[in-house]
Amino acid sequence: MSFPWAKEYTPTNPVMRFFDEKLPLPRLVYNAVGAGYPVPRNLSYFWNFGVLAGFFLVLQIVTGVVLAMHYAANAQVAFATTEHIMRDVNWGWMMRYAHANGASFFFIVVYLHIFRGFFYSSYKAPREMIWLLGVVIFLLMMATAFMGYVLPWGQMSFWGAKVITGLFGAIPLVGEPIQVWLLGGFAPDNAALNRFFSLHFLLPFVIAGVVILHIWALHIPGSSNPTGVEVKQESDTLPFHPYYTAKDGFGLGVALILYFALVFFLPNTLGHPDNYIEANPLSTPAHIVPEWYFWPFYAILRAFTVDFLFIPAKLMGVIAMFGSILIWFFLPWLDKSPVRSGHYRPMFRKFFWFGLIPAMAVLFYCGGAPAEEPFVMLSQIATAYYFLHFLVIIPIVSQIEKPEPLPYSITEAVLGSDDKAVLGKNAKTAA
Amino acid sequence: MTKLLSIRLVAILVGLGFAVVALYSFVVGAYAAITEEAPAHLPYEEPRDIAYSFDGPFGKWDVQQLQRGFKVYNEVCSACHSLKFVAFRDLEQIGYDEGQVKAFAASKQVPGIDPNTGEATTRPGLPTDYFPSPYPNNVAAAAANNNAIPPDLSLMTKARHDGTNYVASLLMGYQEPSAELLAEHPEAAPAPGLHHNPYFPNLNLAMAPPLTTAGQVTFDDGTEATIEQMATDVAAFLTWTAEPTLVKRKQTGWPVLIFLLFATVLAYFSKKQIWAATKRKAA
Amino acid sequence: MADTAATATSETAVVTDDGIRRRDFLDIAAVSAAGIGGLAVVYPLISQMAPSKDVLAASSTEVDVSAIEPGQAIKAVFRKQPLFVRRLTGAEIQAANAVDTSSLRDPQTLEERTKEGHEDMLVTMGVCTHLGCVPLGAAEGEVKGEYGGYFCPCHGSHYDTAGRIRKGPAPANLEVPEYEFTSDTVIQVG
Numbered sequence: 001m002s003f004p005w006a007k008e009y010t011p012t013n014p015v016m017r018f019f020d021e022k023l024p025l026p027r028l029v030y031n032a033v034g035a036g037y038p039v040p041r042n043l044s045y046f047w048n049f050g051v052l053a054g055f056f057l058v059l060q061i062v063t064g065v066v067l068a069m070h071y072a073a074n075a076q077v078a079f080a081t082t083e084h085i086m087r088d089v090n091w092g093w094m095m096r097y098a099h100a101n102g103a104s105f106f107f108i109v110v111y112l113h114i115f116r117g118f119f120y121s122s123y124k125a126p127r128e129m130i131w132l133l134g135v136v137i138f139l140l141m142m143a144t145a146f147m148g149y150v151l152p153w154g155q156m157s158f159w160g161a162k163v164i165t166g167l168f169g170a171i172p173l174v175g176e177p178i179q180v181w182l183l184g185g186f187a188p189d190n191a192a193l194n195r196f197f198s199l200h201f202l203l204p205f206v207i208a209g210v211v212i213l214h215i216w217a218l219h220i221p222g223s224s225n226p227t228g229v230e231v232k233q234e235s236d237t238l239p240f241h242p243y244y245t246a247k248d249g250f251g252l253g254v255a256l257i258l259y260f261a262l263v264f265f266l267p268n269t270l271g272h273p274d275n276y277i278e279a280n281p282l283s284t285p286a287h288i289v290p291e292w293y294f295w296p297f298y299a300i301l302r303a304f305t306v307d308f309l310f311i312p313a314k315l316m317g318v319i320a321m322f323g324s325i326l327i328w329f330f331l332p333w334l335d336k337s338p339v340r341s342g343h344y345r346p347m348f349r350k351f352f353w354f355g356l357i358p359a360m361a362v363l364f365y366c367g368g369a370p371a372e373e374p375f376v377m378l379s380q381i382a383t384a385y386y387f388l389h390f391l392v393i394i395p396i397v398s399q400i401e402k403p404e405p406l407p408y409s410i411t412e413a414v415l416g417s418d419d420k421a422v423l424g425k426n427a428k429t430a431a
Numbered sequence: 432m433t434k435l436l437s438i439r440l441v442a443i444l445v446g447l448g449f450a451v452v453a454l455y456s457f458v459v460g461a462y463a464a465i466t467e468e469a470p471a472h473l474p475y476e477e478p479r480d481i482a483y484s485f486d487g488p489f490g491k492w493d494v495q496q497l498q499r500g501f502k503v504y505n506e507v508c509s510a511c512h513s514l515k516f517v518a519f520r521d522l523e524q525i526g527y528d529e530g531q532v533k534a535f536a537a538s539k540q541v542p543g544i545d546p547n548t549g550e551a552t553t554r555p556g557l558p559t560d561y562f563p564s565p566y567p568n569n570v571a572a573a574a575a576n577n578n579a580i581p582p583d584l585s586l587m588t589k590a591r592h593d594g595t596n597y598v599a600s601l602l603m604g605y606q607e608p609s610a611e612l613l614a615e616h617p618e619a620a621p622a623p624g625l626h627h628n629p630y631f632p633n634l635n636l637a638m639a640p641p642l643t644t645a646g647q648v649t650f651d652d653g654t655e656a657t658i659e660q661m662a663t664d665v666a667a668f669l670t671w672t673a674e675p676t677l678v679k680r681k682q683t684g685w686p687v688l689i690f691l692l693f694a695t696v697l698a699y700f701s702k703k704q705i706w707a708a709t710k711r712k713a714a
Numbered sequence: 715m716a717d718t719a720a721t722a723t724s725e726t727a728v729v730t731d732d733g734i735r736r737r738d739f740l741d742i743a744a745v746s747a748a749g750i751g752g753l754a755v756v757y758p759l760i761s762q763m764a765p766s767k768d769v770l771a772a773s774s775t776e777v778d779v780s781a782i783e784p785g786q787a788i789k790a791v792f793r794k795q796p797l798f799v800r801r802l803t804g805a806e807i808q809a810a811n812a813v814d815t816s817s818l819r820d821p822q823t824l825e826e827r828t829k830e831g832h833e834d835m836l837v838t839m840g841v842c843t844h845l846g847c848v849p850l851g852a853a854e855g856e857v858k859g860e861y862g863g864y865f866c867p868c869h870g871s872h873y874d875t876a877g878r879i880r881k882g883p884a885p886a887n888l889e890v891p892e893y894e895f896t897s898d899t900v901i902q903v904g
Contacts, residue, residue, distance in 0.1 A: 066759060083586070084768065086674070094680070094683065246701055249744065250698040250702045253695030260684065260687050273591050273594065276586040276590035278583075303453050305456045305460055308456075320453070323449070334442050373460070373464045377460050380453050381453075390446065392446040395442055395443055520767075559772045690750075690754075694750075697740065698744045
C-alpha cells in the first residue's frame with residue numbers, strides 16, 4: 001500500500017523495462033527506498049538510524065564472511081587463528097577490528113533507533129507489527145553478538161559463554177540439563193564453540209530476513225514522524241529519493257567518520273583486555289563483564305541479590321533480564337494515549353527524560369562495574385524504575401495525561417500554516 | 432476495550448511485582464551495607480604514564496628501542512616466558528635483515544622430528560618457526576615455577592589495562608611493602624615465594640624481580656642499560672609483539688578519515704541543496 | 715503557496731536545455747565520492763584472499779638426497795606440493811640424451827633440467843602440468859609410463875626419464891623448481 005500520490009515507476013530504458021516486466025525488482029526498490037515512497041517531510045535526524053542499522057548489518061555480514069575464511073572454530077586453534085588473522089592475513093587486522101567495532105556501532109545505532117521509537121511512540125497503531133518485528137531483530141542481534149563474542153576463545157569468551165549458558169541453569173528442574181544440552185558438554189568446549197560459530201554465521205541472515213519483513217511492514221502505513229500526526233495530503237510528504245537518500249547519505253558519512261576513528265585509532269577501547277588471554281577453564285577473570293551493549297541487561301540480572309519468598313534470587317534475575325526486553329512486545333497495548341509524539345505529551349515526556357533515560361544510564365554504568373556497592377544498590381533502584389516505567393507509568397500516564405494541542409498537519413508543523421487547516425480544528429486529532 | 436484494560440491491569444501488577452522484588456533486594460543490600468563493613472580492596476597503583484614513540488594518532492615505532500627491547504626479552508624474559516604468536520621471520524619488521532633473522536632462528540632449538548627414527552627431538556630454528564616455549568607444557572612450567580605458570584607474552588600489553596605502561600611499571604615497581612600498607616592491610620605482606628609490587632592487582636607477584644641490576648643487558652646501540660631503560664624498552668617490544676600492525680593501522684586511518692570527511696562535507700551540501708526548495712516558508 | 719513540497723517535486727523533473735542543471739554538480743560529486751569509497755573497500759576485501767604472510771614465508775625446503783640409490787626416487791614436500799627427487803641410472807641418462815629435442819612438445823635437454831655436476835639428480839615438482847594431479851613413478855613399483863619416467867593416471871600423460879612430456883594432454887615438462895645444492899648431499903628448494 002502506499003499513498004495515492006506515490007510516483008509510479010516508469011522505466012525509460014529498455015533494459016529496465018525488460019526487468020520490470022520479467023522481474024520487477026527495480027520497481028520494488030523504487031517503491032521501497034526510491035522516489036516511489038512518499039515519506040513525511042518533517043523527519044528529524046533521529047529517523048536516520050534505521051538506514052544506518054541496515055548499513056551496519058551489511059557491514060557485519062561482509063566482514064564476517066571474510067573472517068570466516070580464515071578462522072577455525074576449534075578450541076585448540078580458535079585463539080591462534082584469530083591472531084593469525086591479526087598478524088598474517090592481508091588486511092586481516094582491519095577486518096577483525098571492523099567486525100568487532102562494527103558490532104558496537106550496530107548496537108549504538110539500534111539503541112538510538114529504539115529510543116526514537118520510545119519517545120515518538122512509533123510502536124503505536126497502526127505500526128505495531130513493525131515494532132514487534134523490531135524487537136525480534138533486537139533479540140536475534142543479542143543472540144548473534146553473544147555467540148560471536150565467544151568465537152575468539154579468549155578468557156571473556158569462555159567465561160561469558162559459561163555464565164550466560166549458566167543462566168538457563170536457574171530454571172527449576174530442567175535448568176541444568178538444558179545448560180548441558182546448550183553447551184554439548186559440561187563446560188564450553190569444541191561442541192559449544194562449533195555450534196556457536198554455525199549459528200553466528202546463520203543468524204545474521206535470519207536477521208536480514210526479519211529486516212525485510214520490518215521494512216515491508218513499515219511500507220504499509222508509511223513512516224511515522226516527529227509530530228506523530230499522520231500524513232493527510234501530498235504536501236505532507238516528500239519522495240524518499242532524493243530527499244531522504246541525501247539526508248541518510250550525510251548521516252552515514254558522519255557515522256562512518258566516528259566508526260573508522262574507533263576502528264583505526266581506538267580499536268580495543270570497547271573491548272576487554274582479558275579477551276586477549278587465551279581461554280583457560282581453570283582460571284576465572286577477576287571481573288567477568290559482557291560487551292558494553294549488554295550492560296543494562298546484565299545490571300538487571302545482577303540486581304536481584306536476595307531470595308524473595310519462594311523465588312530464588314538467581315531465577316528472579318534471569319526472569320527480569322529476559323522480561324526487561326520481552327515487555328517491549330506489549331508496549332503498543334500498554335500505551336493508550338491517542339497522541340504519539342512525546343513532544344505533545346507533557347507527563348510522558350518528563351518521565352522519559354527524567355526517568356527512563358537516567359535509569360538506563362545507571363543500568364549501563366552499573367552493568368559494566370564490578371558487583372559491589374554502591375553499583376548494586378543503584379542498579380536495584382534503576383531496575384525497579386525500569387519496570388515501573390514500562391508496566392505502570394506508561395499505562396497510567398497514557399490514561400490521565402492531557403496532551404498538548406497538535407498541529408493540523410505535517411505541512412503546518414513544517415511551514416507554519418496549512419491552507420487546508422480548518423480554524424479551531426487543530427487540537428481535534430488528539431481527542 | 433475491557434480486554435485491553437485487563438492487559439494494562441496485568442502489566443501494572445507485574446510491573447509492581449518486579450519493582451517490589453528489586454526494591455526488596457535493595458533494602459536488604461542497603462541494610463547490609465550499613466551494618467557490615469565491605470571487604471576492602473588492596474590499594475594497587477595505576478601504571479605510570481610513560482611517553483612512547485608509538486603513542487598518539489601519528490605514533491611510529493622506534494626501531495632502535497624495539498631492538499633493545501627484543502634483546503631484553505631474549506636475554507631475560509625468554510628464560511621463563513614464551514612468545515608463541517611471534518615468528519622469527521617477524522623480526523624483519525623491526526629492522527633485522529634476512530641473514531640476521533636466519534642466524535638468530537638457527538641459534539634457537541625448536542621441537543622437531545628425527546628424520547630417521549621419527550622420535551621427537553629438537554632442531555635449529557628456521558625463520559618460519561615461532562619462538563619456542565621454554566617449557567614443553569604447562570605442567571612443566573608450573574612445576575618449575577612454584578605452581579605459577581609464566582604467561583605467554585605475545586599479547587601481554589593488549590591483555591592488560593593500559594598494557595604498555597603496566598608492563599614497564601611492573602618491571603620497575605618491585606619494592607618492599609611500606610609500613611603504612613602493612614599496618615592497614617596485614618594480609619598484603621608477601622607470602623613465601625611471592626614478591627611485593629604495587630602495580631600488581633593483589634600486590635603479591637610470583638615472578639621474582641627480573642631486572643635487578645643496571646647493565647644486565649648490553650645494548651648494541653650503546654644505550655645505557657638502566658633498569659628503567661630496560662623496562663620501558665621491553666614494554667615497547669611487547670607492544671610490537673602484541674600488535675605488529677599498530678603503526679600501519681594508524682597510518683591507514685588518516686587517509687580513510689580525510690576521505691570520509693571530504694565525502695561527508697560534499698554529502699552535507701548536496702543534501703542542503705536538495706532540501707532547499709522544501710524549506711521555503713509559506714507566503 | 716503552501717504546497718511547496720509538490721512544487722519542489724515537480725522541479726526535480728524539469729531539465730533545462732543543456733540537460734544538466736547546475737545544482738547537479740554537487741550531487742554528482744557526492745555520489746562519485748561514495749562510489750570511490752565503495753571501490754576502495756573492494757581492495758582489502760580481495761587482497762585478504764591472497765596468501766597470508768605465513769604462507770608466503772614457508773617457501774623453502776631442505777632435502778637430504780644422500781640415501782637415494784640410482785633408479786630410485788623420493789617424494790618430498792615443497793610449498794605443500796609433492797617434490798620428486800630422482801637419481802637416474804646410466805641407462806636412463808642415455809635414454810634421455812638420445813632424444814632429438816626438436817621432436818619434443820617442450821624442447822629441453824636433460825642438462826638444462828639438472829645442475830652441473832649432478833646430471834643424475836632430477837628434481838621436479840610432482841605436479842602434472844596438465845591439471846595438477848600427482849604423477850606415478852616416484853615410488854617403488856609404480857607405473858612409470860611408456861617412456862620410463864612418470865605417468866599421470868588422471869588423463870594419461872607420459873613423462874620420460876628427464877621428466878619431459880612425451881605423450882598425453884599435458885602441455886609442458888614437469889616443472890623444475892628453483893633449487894641449489896648446499897652440499898653434495900643436501901639440496902635447498904626455493
